[in-house]
Amino acid sequence: MEAAVTRNRSFRDFLIYLYRAARAIVLGHAVTLKHLFRRPVTIRYPEEEYHATPWHRTYPALVIDEATRELKCTACMSCERACPPGIIAIERAQGEDKKTYPGEFWIDMLRCMECGICVEVCPFDALEMVPEYKMTAYHPDDGIFDKERLAVVVRGPKTPWPRRKGSYLEGGWPT
Amino acid sequence: MVEGDKAQPAMNDGTRQVLEAIRRDHPDWQPEVTRWGEVQLRVGREDLQAVARALRDDHGFNYCPSETVVDYVKEGRFELDVRLFNLDTGAKLVLKSDLPRDDATCPTLAGVWATCKWHEREIWDMFGVRFEGHPDLRRVFLSESFQGYPLRKDFVDARKPRPRLVRQR
Amino acid sequence: MGGARTRPEPQTGARENVIELPVLAEGSVEEISGRTRQRARFRGDFEYPGDDFEGPNVNRWQYLPQTPPVEDLLVEEVREIEGNEREMVMNMGPQHPSTHGVLRCVLGLRGEAITRCRPDIGYLHRCHEKLNELWSYQGTIALSDRLDYLAAMTNELAFVLAVEKLLEIEPTERADYIRVICSELQRIASHLLFFGTTALDLGAVTPFLHSFREREAVYDVFEYISGARLLYNYMRFGGVRTDFPPGTDKKIREVLDLLENRLPEYHDLLSYNPIFAVRTQGVGVLSRDDAIAWGAAGPVLRGSGVAYDLRKADPYSGYEKFDFKVCVEESGDVWARFMVRMKEIEESIKIIRQALDGLPEGDARGQVPRFIKPPPGEVYARVEGPRGELGCYVVSDGSDKPYRCHWRTPSFHHVSLLEFVPVGHLVADVVAIIGSMDPVFGEVDK
Numbered sequence: 001m002e003a004a005v006t007r008n009r010s011f012r013d014f015l016i017y018l019y020r021a022a023r024a025i026v027l028g029h030a031v032t033l034k035h036l037f038r039r040p041v042t043i044r045y046p047e048e049e050y051h052a053t054p055w056h057r058t059y060p061a062l063v064i065d066e067a068t069r070e071l072k073c074t075a076c077m078s079c080e081r082a083c084p085p086g087i088i089a090i091e092r093a094q095g096e097d098k099k100t101y102p103g104e105f106w107i108d109m110l111r112c113m114e115c116g117i118c119v120e121v122c123p124f125d126a127l128e129m130v131p132e133y134k135m136t137a138y139h140p141d142d143g144i145f146d147k148e149r150l151a152v153v154v155r156g157p158k159t160p161w162p163r164r165k166g167s168y169l170e171g172g173w174p175t
Numbered sequence: 176m177v178e179g180d181k182a183q184p185a186m187n188d189g190t191r192q193v194l195e196a197i198r199r200d201h202p203d204w205q206p207e208v209t210r211w212g213e214v215q216l217r218v219g220r221e222d223l224q225a226v227a228r229a230l231r232d233d234h235g236f237n238y239c240p241s242e243t244v245v246d247y248v249k250e251g252r253f254e255l256d257v258r259l260f261n262l263d264t265g266a267k268l269v270l271k272s273d274l275p276r277d278d279a280t281c282p283t284l285a286g287v288w289a290t291c292k293w294h295e296r297e298i299w300d301m302f303g304v305r306f307e308g309h310p311d312l313r314r315v316f317l318s319e320s321f322q323g324y325p326l327r328k329d330f331v332d333a334r335k336p337r338p339r340l341v342r343q344r
Numbered sequence: 345m346g347g348a349r350t351r352p353e354p355q356t357g358a359r360e361n362v363i364e365l366p367v368l369a370e371g372s373v374e375e376i377s378g379r380t381r382q383r384a385r386f387r388g389d390f391e392y393p394g395d396d397f398e399g400p401n402v403n404r405w406q407y408l409p410q411t412p413p414v415e416d417l418l419v420e421e422v423r424e425i426e427g428n429e430r431e432m433v434m435n436m437g438p439q440h441p442s443t444h445g446v447l448r449c450v451l452g453l454r455g456e457a458i459t460r461c462r463p464d465i466g467y468l469h470r471c472h473e474k475l476n477e478l479w480s481y482q483g484t485i486a487l488s489d490r491l492d493y494l495a496a497m498t499n500e501l502a503f504v505l506a507v508e509k510l511l512e513i514e515p516t517e518r519a520d521y522i523r524v525i526c527s528e529l530q531r532i533a534s535h536l537l538f539f540g541t542t543a544l545d546l547g548a549v550t551p552f553l554h555s556f557r558e559r560e561a562v563y564d565v566f567e568y569i570s571g572a573r574l575l576y577n578y579m580r581f582g583g584v585r586t587d588f589p590p591g592t593d594k595k596i597r598e599v600l601d602l603l604e605n606r607l608p609e610y611h612d613l614l615s616y617n618p619i620f621a622v623r624t625q626g627v628g629v630l631s632r633d634d635a636i637a638w639g640a641a642g643p644v645l646r647g648s649g650v651a652y653d654l655r656k657a658d659p660y661s662g663y664e665k666f667d668f669k670v671c672v673e674e675s676g677d678v679w680a681r682f683m684v685r686m687k688e689i690e691e692s693i694k695i696i697r698q699a700l701d702g703l704p705e706g707d708a709r710g711q712v713p714r715f716i717k718p719p720p721g722e723v724y725a726r727v728e729g730p731r732g733e734l735g736c737y738v739v740s741d742g743s744d745k746p747y748r749c750h751w752r753t754p755s756f757h758h759v760s761l762l763e764f765v766p767v768g769h770l771v772a773d774v775v776a777i778i779g780s781m782d783p784v785f786g787e788v789d790k
Contacts, residue, residue: 017618021618021619024616024617024619027613028550028612028613028617030612031554031609031612031613034609041557041560052567053567053568053571055571055589056571056572057571057572082482082483084479084482084483084484084487113490113575114572114575115483115575115577116571117482117486117577120585129571210721211509211723211724237636237637238636238639238652239639240639240641240726240735240752241735241737241750241752243737243750245739245747245748246748256722256737258724258735258737258752262636262650262652265658267658269724288637288639289634289637289638289639290638290639290757290760292760293756293757293760297756301473314466315465315466316465316466316469316789317466317469325471325474326473326474
């Protein structure tokens with residue numbers, strides 16, 4: 001590396017500096033020029049869709065069991081207790097067959113920090129982080145997700161977070 | 176959690192030399208060895224500056240990564256915790272001092288390690304421990320008009336709680 | 345901000361048009377008009393004696409109990425000095441584009457030369473340590489991401505190492521390797537951001553776009569392995585959250601190859617540019633003794649000629665197994681700190697390659713208790729983050745929440761260096777100096 005150009009420079013130093021500056025400008029432009037022949041890394045977003053990783057964490061959704069068409073959630077309140085910012089609220093209800101289910105299930109998505117701890121603690125795999133990143137709304141109240149907004153049918157690869165107590169990554173990675 | 180489990184904690188060479196030097200030069204200091212292989216010194220606050228200066232000048236502890244306070248409210252004391260490090264030998268040392276809670280003052284270490292100037296401003300801001308002789312003891316994070324010291328265990332936030340949309344916790 | 349107008353010789357009547365900030369050449373603060381004083385109340389909670397300003401009340405703190413009037417940081421100090429006719433006070437920030445966040449620097453100026461500098465922080469204070477006491481250990485991992493949001497992996501690592509020491513559990517060997525890989529990728533991402541923003545501060549816009557492009561490639565890898573791009577919540581007690589998904593090895597190697605191709609371009613664009621050299625060499629010199637005494641860490645310390653790197657000095661997570669060198673520059677100026685970081689990217693690439701080659705089989709997470717309740721005790725764990733020594737001091741009282749959690753954040757101390765490093769330089773150099781300290785205000789203000 002060349003030494004620094006001193007601030008009190010003679011005319012000869014000035015010429016050297018001029019040469020170096022010119023060389024740096026040429027080198028810099030050469031780097032820029034290379035990009036004419038490279039593929040762009042950007043996407044034109046509204047026209048082109050961005051595909052996040054299937055296990056991208058955006059918000060915890062309530063999983064619908066495809067066989068019974070019902071929520072898997074049994075309102076055990078594990079997630080409500082574990083949620084660090086405390087933004088999950090569940091009202092437990094009981095059906096005729098004594099099974100509990102969430103009568104109401106709210107998540108305040110305005111305060112959610114998307115840590116995924118609720119999904120990790122769920123003993124019934126009833127919560128799933130989904131990679132839906134378009135969550136804009138017209139009113140702050142729309143940021144409170146209720147049961148209907150949260151329910152999804154999960155198809156394809158599921159989030160590979162630890163399942164059930166003790167068994168780490170049961171069943172391996174999705175393929 | 177048995178203390179005698181690890182009779183010989185993993186101490187590095189620098190720490191071992193410092194421990195020997197302290198035992199030799201200062202028989203009244205009573206150094207302990209923590210579970211993580213650090214020398215721990217517990218001194219009274221009136222000796223704090225002298226001990227710190229001796230540690231810096233005689234034992235080469237030139238680097239002070241952390242200085243903080245823990246509020247043991249039930250025991251009525253603050254515990255000052257200064258972490259020291261010797262950049263040349265890798266020796267590690269913890270300096271502890273008890274400060275009574277009703278007289279939360281402490282001699283400053285800013286003259287020994289310059290970095291303590293800002294550590295102590297932070298402690299003053301968060302715990303209200305007044306460092307005597309500190310050149311610039313202002314609050315560092317909070318506004319000067321803030322009342323109280325928020326990291327004290329008996330701090331009560333007087334403001335109205337912000338409304339929560341889902342649930343009050 | 346940006347009120348650095350040179351004051352002409354004192355003339356009556358010209359004051360209203362020229363002054364934006366109190367100029368202390370003409371006597372005391374009391375003589376300056378009420379309107380000027382109102383503008384000089386930077387945080388809105390200062391009350392000057394005799395304040396007769398009547399207008400819309402913009403004091404956000406009006407509902408808080410008022411304390412006795414507080415003079416501003418520097419005004420009083422400058423006033424005390426007799427006979428400095430020319431000295432004035434200028435605020436840089438808190439919303440200045442080149443302060444990397446909300447940092448306010450109160451500069452005392454004589455002409456354009458800086459006579460004193462008082463950094464004022466706290467605008468992003470979020471009671472991080474208080475929240476640590478209120479949240480469970482698992483939640484605190486997720487919270488520690490928000491401390492230094494540009495290096496979330498190393499924050500998590502510091503906290504996890506501390507609690508693991510308390511719990512007396514050891515991570516599995518594979519988890520150690522994964523942690524090393526993630527920390528080094530994080531270091532690369534952080535230093536790339538530093539490269540871009542430093543160039544941006546000094547007026548070069550193009551390198552910023554280049555470095556962010558590569559940084560996004562690193563973040564793609566993080567999204568692939570952890571499910572999030574910035575705030576990962578990936579480390580766990582006894583290991584990491586999930587093992588690497590299939591194909592991670594190939595993805596990481598692609599990024600490393602890309603980086604090795606692009607780093608020479610960075611040097612062509614910026615590093616060896618003589619204009620950049622003139623702006624950085626000899627600017628903001630931090631001597632070796634000052635760096636040690638003021639608690640500088642990481643690249644700032646190594647830029648001042650101290651070969652101190654926790655990965656070598658106090659190895660954690662198996663760093664002793666890897667072959668890399670500590671990058672040191674002797675000159676202690678902005679250029680040195682810049683070059684240390686650029687060399688560290690190359691060293692990090694070397695470490696990641698070694699770790700990928702030697703990645704052992706096995707579980708990525710050991711058996712840990714389901715409910716984390718460390719036994720009473722205290723521990724200080726530290727890691728070498730991209731900005732330096734990141735320490736986490738945890739005190740446990742046996743419950744499921746930390747009794748006290750103190751973070752030793754390197755940026756906090758790098759901001760404290762601004763008290764004396766810029767003195768004697770020009771205002772434009774302050775920008776370069778702040779940029780070379782690379783503070784992240786998430787961890788400065790905690």
